[in-house]
Amino acid sequence: MFNTASELAEDKLLLLYLLDKIRLPISNNQITEIILENNFINYFTLQQYLxxxxxxxxxxxxxxQDKHRIIISNSGLKVLSLFKNRISKSKKKTIDNYLENNMDNIKEQITISADYTIEGNNYIVNLKAIENNSILIxxxxxxxxxKQAKDLCAKWxxxxxxxxxxxxEVLI
Incomplete structure (x- = not known):
């Protein structure tokens, strides 16, 4: 089933609304998780809209932090302010409730990173924590x-x- 023009516009405005409400640079995976968990848009349509x-x-x-993040632009904010009323109240409420319940987890995903690369026969694990745009570690x-690299990343x-x-405490 194809969406009507008004549904298409509402879905795109919903994405702008989400980005505005989060007020943080967010990954494509995080947006996808939020949208799919709430059954707003299917994956392929979401990627097309983005x-x-x-x-x-x-x-x-x-x-x-060496990762691609998405933010709303000034133009996006202007469009959202003009057409926010075209987003259904129930969808806005769903987004608001989701963010209220999950914002700490979203922030933690943004500020905590763990990944590894392969260099020769060794694995280099990079563990990072950031708070208020300052690197803590x-x-x-x-x-x-x-296995060790994956375990370290998971534990971090x-x-x-x-x-x-x-x-x-050990270092001080």
Missing amino acids: SELENANFINYIEQ DLKLNVASN KNNSSELYKKLF
Whole structure:
């Protein structure tokens, strides 16, 4: 079933509304998760809309902490302010409730990163925590196996606050 022009416009405005409400650079994966969890738009249509919003200069992709993030542009904010009333109240309320319940998790995903690269026979694990645009820790570890690299990344993502605290106490 194809969307009508008004549904298409509402869906794009909903994406702008989401980006405006979050007020943080967010990854494509995070937007996708929010939209799909709430059954607003299917994956392929969502990716098409994001591309169209970028081409219209309503959103911008930026590089932050070596990752691509999406933000609403000034043009996007202007369009949203003019046409926000075209988004159904129930959809806005759903987004507002979702963000209220999940904002801490979204912020943590943005500010905590863990990844690894392969260099020769070794794996370099990069663990990072950022708060208020300041790097709290940026730690690189050389490990011998893919399993160790994955385990370190998982532990950091699941327990970074406690690990940071323990590391700080040991070093101080």
